[in-house]
Amino acid sequence: MRKVWKWWWAWQDREHEQWLAAQSRQGLHLRSMDSLGLLHRFEQGAPADYVYRWDFKISGAKGDYRQLFTDAGWELVGEVAGSWLCWRKQAGPCLKPEIFTDRASQLAKYRNLFLTIVPGLSLLPMVILDRNLWQDIQAGSQIATGVFGLSLFSIALSAFASLGIWRRMRQI
Amino acid sequence: MDYSKYLPLSEASFYMLAALTEPSHGYAIMQKVEAMSGGAVTIGPGTMYGAFNTLEKQKLIAKVAEEDRRKIYALTDLGRQVLAEQVRRLEVMVQSAHAALKLGRAA
Numbered sequence: 001m002r003k004v005w006k007w008w009w010a011w012q013d014r015e016h017e018q019w020l021a022a023q024s025r026q027g028l029h030l031r032s033m034d035s036l037g038l039l040h041r042f043e044q045g046a047p048a049d050y051v052y053r054w055d056f057k058i059s060g061a062k063g064d065y066r067q068l069f070t071d072a073g074w075e076l077v078g079e080v081a082g083s084w085l086c087w088r089k090q091a092g093p094c095l096k097p098e099i100f101t102d103r104a105s106q107l108a109k110y111r112n113l114f115l116t117i118v119p120g121l122s123l124l125p126m127v128i129l130d131r132n133l134w135q136d137i138q139a140g141s142q143i144a145t146g147v148f149g150l151s152l153f154s155i156a157l158s159a160f161a162s163l164g165i166w167r168r169m170r171q172i
Numbered sequence: 173m174d175y176s177k178y179l180p181l182s183e184a185s186f187y188m189l190a191a192l193t194e195p196s197h198g199y200a201i202m203q204k205v206e207a208m209s210g211g212a213v214t215i216g217p218g219t220m221y222g223a224f225n226t227l228e229k230q231k232l233i234a235k236v237a238e239e240d241r242r243k244i245y246a247l248t249d250l251g252r253q254v255l256a257e258q259v260r261r262l263e264v265m266v267q268s269a270h271a272a273l274k275l276g277r278a279a
C-alpha cells in the first residue's frame with residue numbers, strides 16, 4: 001500500500017485520470033481516496049492498462065446508477081465529497097472504454113458541476129456583505145475584517161472555478 | 173401532432189428508443205444497441221443514465237419494473253410515435269442526399 005498526496009482541482013479531472021492510468025501502468029492501482037480527494041491509496045500489483053473516469057453526481061453512487069455502471073464493467077475506486085465518483089475499467093489494445101459516449105452528456109457533467117459550486121460561492125458574500133460591515137471594519141473590528149476577507153476569497157475562488165470549468169467545456 | 177420539440181433525437185436516444193420496443197434494463201440496451209449497429213455504436217453508462225432521465229421526463233419511455241436495482245423501461249405510445257417520425261424524417265434526408273450526390277457525380 002502506498003499513500004500519495006496530490007492537489008488537483010475538479011476541472012482538472014482529465015489530467016487526473018491520465019495520471020491515475022500512468023500509475024496503473026507502473027503497477028500502482030488506486031484503491032481508495034480520502035473524502036477531499038487529496039490522499040490517494042494505491043495498491044501494488046502487476047502493471048495494467050486501466051481507464052479511469054470521473055463522474056460528478058451530487059447524490060452519489062447509489063441504486064440503479066451504480067448498478068448500470070457495474071453491469072457495464074466499471075468498478076468504483078474512489079469517492080470524493082460524496083459526489084465525485086472515480087470509475088475504472090480494463091482497457092484493451094484497440095478498446096478505450098468511456099462512461100460518456102457523446103458530447104452532450106460530457107458537457108452536462110461540467111454544467112452540473114458549475115451549477116453546484118459557483119452560485120454558492122458567489123452568493124455567500126452577497127448575503128454577508130452589508131453596510132454595517134463597512135462601519136465595523138472602519139471601527140476596527142477584526143471579525144468584520146475577517147468576514148470581508150473571506151468574502152473576497154469566496155468571490156475569487158468562484159471566478160477561478162468558473163474560468164476552469166469554462167475552459168474545460170470549450171475543449172469538448 | 174407536432175413532434176418537433178423532441179426532434180432530432182441524439183444518436184444515443186435514437187438507439188435507446190429503438191431497443192426499448194421490448195422492455196429492457198440498461199445493460200441489455202447497451203448490448204442490443206451494439207448488436208443492432210454492428211458494433212458501430214456504443215453507449216457508455218454515464219450517457220445512458222442521463223438519457224434515461226431525459227427520456228423519462230419527456231414521457232417517451234416509462235419505468236415498468238425494477239429487478240435488483242435495475243430499472244426496466246419500455247417505450248410509451250408517444251415514444252413510439254416520436255421514433256417513427258424521426259425515421260420518416262431520416263428517410264427523407266437519406267433520399268434527398270442520395271439524389272443530390274448522384275446529380276453531383278453526373279455533372
